[in-house]
Amino acid sequence: MILLRRGQMEMIGLVVIVLLVTIAFLFLVQFALNDRSDPHFFARKQLATSTLMALSITTTSDCVSGDGPQIVSVNELLKDCAVNREGGFGYNCKGKYSCAYLREELIPTLMAGSLDTFRQRYELRSILIQDPDPPLLRQVGNDGCAARTNVDTSGEFPLDTGAGLVMSTLLICD
């Protein structure tokens, strides 16, 4: 009788150990599945910030104003675009006014040589705060960042123009 009871006690002990191991195993599985760290976030963030910063000071010699040919920066063209949305005044770049030149020529060229070459999904957007629709500039590359989870932003780059504040943002995602 005593031997039988000791056998039962051993059995209960073993069952408890099996249960503990199973619970520990389940916890491990849960932690492993929840670990979704993204090692590329810093690279995306840096690329977004550096691209928007470099892009804003890049100059072009394609433009003329009332004073003749000028070397103007993207920021200056963006200011002109905010003030003269429909053109007619300000800069004329290869027969286009500032907004059209930025949208159709300069920004696509810069992006094609950089973010498109790195096969990076991105969305560049510049809006006039007082009148955000439609945006002054919107460039989407490699299907953009809609419905993506790993999205990083350059942050907002403000630019004071005669028409109000222009905010530019570049999103980069995987």
Added chain:
Amino acid sequence: MTETIAVMFIFFVLLFFGMIFYYRYVDASIEGKMDENAQRRAIEIATRFIFLPEVQCSGSKTYCIDLLKLEAFQKVIADDQHVDDYYYNLFAFAKITVQEVYPNTQQSWVVYDKPKQKFTSQKSTYFSVALHDPRTQEYRFGYVKMEVYS
């Protein structure tokens, strides 16, 4: 006795599967960490290069490289072994290429090139930069490609 053996059997089976799972998880997470560290090192070295006073634009512009400084820097590194050793301490086994995108797409500068003979991995990271030409007061657009070997 039979029950004890059965419970012990189940215990060891569970322990076995648990160990296999744990080993695979640890293996994958070590690979992930190594990848992350290599990526971080590439970013760190690229940042170190971009903010190097020897090539950075004068004034407060960030992510901007002075082309005159860059050309001088490239020449000094290539000509002087001691200088090359000094920059090895900063960049280690890496290749730094500055590529112009606009207006001249063909222009590029290999500033530093020290490949590792037997490397296990190579990580590339990119930073966009403005390339300032003080002769014409133009700011061109380009990028820095940083390849890091480990």
